[in-house]
Amino acid sequence: MNTTSIKLTDLSKVYGKYEAVKNLQLEVPRGELFGFLGPNGAGKTSTIKMMTGLLEPTKGTVKVAGINIWQDPLEAKKRIAYVPDQPNLYPKLTGWEYLQFIASVFRIPNKKFQVKAEELLHIFSLTNRVDELIESYSHGMKQKIAICGALIHEPDVLFLDEPTVGLDPNSARSLKKLLRELCDHGMTAFVSTHILEIAEQMCDRIGIILEGRIIALGTMGELREHKGSTNRSLEDIFLELTGGEDQQALISEISKTDQGDK
Numbered sequence: 436m437n438t439t440s441i442k443l444t445d446l447s448k449v450y451g452k453y454e455a456v457k458n459l460q461l462e463v464p465r466g467e468l469f470g471f472l473g474p475n476g477a478g479k480t481s482t483i484k485m486m487t488g489l490l491e492p493t494k495g496t497v498k499v500a501g502i503n504i505w506q507d508p509l510e511a512k513k514r515i516a517y518v519p520d521q522p523n524l525y526p527k528l529t530g531w532e533y534l535q536f537i538a539s540v541f542r543i544p545n546k547k548f549q550v551k552a553e554e555l556l557h558i559f560s561l562t563n564r565v566d567e568l569i570e571s572y573s574h575g576m577k578q579k580i581a582i583c584g585a586l587i588h589e590p591d592v593l594f595l596d597e598p599t600v601g602l603d604p605n606s607a608r609s610l611k612k613l614l615r616e617l618c619d620h621g622m623t624a625f626v627s628t629h630i631l632e633i634a635e636q637m638c639d640r641i642g643i644i645l646e647g648r649i650i651a652l653g654t655m656g657e658l659r660e661h662k663g664s665t666n667r668s669l670e671d672i673f674l675e676l677t678g679g680e681d682q683q684a685l686i687s688e689i690s691k692t693d694q695g696d697k
């Protein structure tokens with residue numbers, strides 16, 4: 436059985452003359468909850484879009500669930516789901532109609548759809564709002580219905596861009612718990628986030644991307660070991676690796692000077 440769920444080989448993206456993603460090599464095994472971190476502009480969204488068939492790579496290959504997404508996009512897309520940070524929904528559909536629409540695209544039998552949809556809506560406390568138009572939903576509710584839509588066809592690989600931004604603490608906790616359970620049952624999740632606490636708490640492995648290259652990869656324990664200390668937080672490691680520590684020191688210096696000036 437092939438246990439590699441995502442495989443990137445030499446994946447690169449050049450915009451004009453700017454190399455945004457540089458020769459990425461990465462393997463994510465089946466069932467892993469992988470956290471993809473990096474500062475603004477590091478290349479996270481470009482990478483995820485290439486992995487989900489939305490942006491053509493300049494060079495290199497992406498395999499998801501053993502399928503090359505650029506050679507066999509239809510087959511690959513049956514196995515994956517992607518929730519962008521600003522999901523595109525249909526405002527004039529109700530939440531239930533939206534889920535029905537997704538289920539029809541994936542040809543899910545009605546009975547199976549009903550059970551799955553009700554289960555997901557319950558997890559995200561949307562059951563009572565499902566007959567309202569999506570345009571009346573709050574930002575967090577829109578995000579939650581997008582996540583329900585992504586999970587309705589039980590994808591092998593789920594890509595999430597900043598999934599907890601806009602979610603209240605209860606919903607964020609439900610999402611974390613659900614992702615863990617789904618990954619324990621064999622789904623693979625590739626989650627890009629700026630919220631380091633989330634990556635630290637829930638991801639099996641973390642990859643840090645900077646200027647288009649993966650500069651660190653491993654479990655929290657491995658990242659700490661690599662940096663030579665067992666009790667460092669992901670924030671410390673991230674800031675050190677991405678050069679944010681210098682900025683942090685500068686900010687402290689400036690704020691000291693400001694206070695001294697008063």
Ligand SMILES: Nc1ncnc2c1ncn2[C@@H]1O[C@H](COP(=O)(O)OP(=O)(O)OP(=O)(O)O)[C@@H](O)[C@H]1O
Binds near residue numbers: 450453473475
């Ligand atoms: N369509 C485009 N044309 C030109 N340059 C682009 C385009 N899309 C992204 N870039 C550039 O590529 C680099 C990587 O962008 P990308 O959106 O992948 O980063 P990111 O890590 O997702 O950033 P953020 O955390 O701010 O969302 C940035 O320098 C960005 O300006």
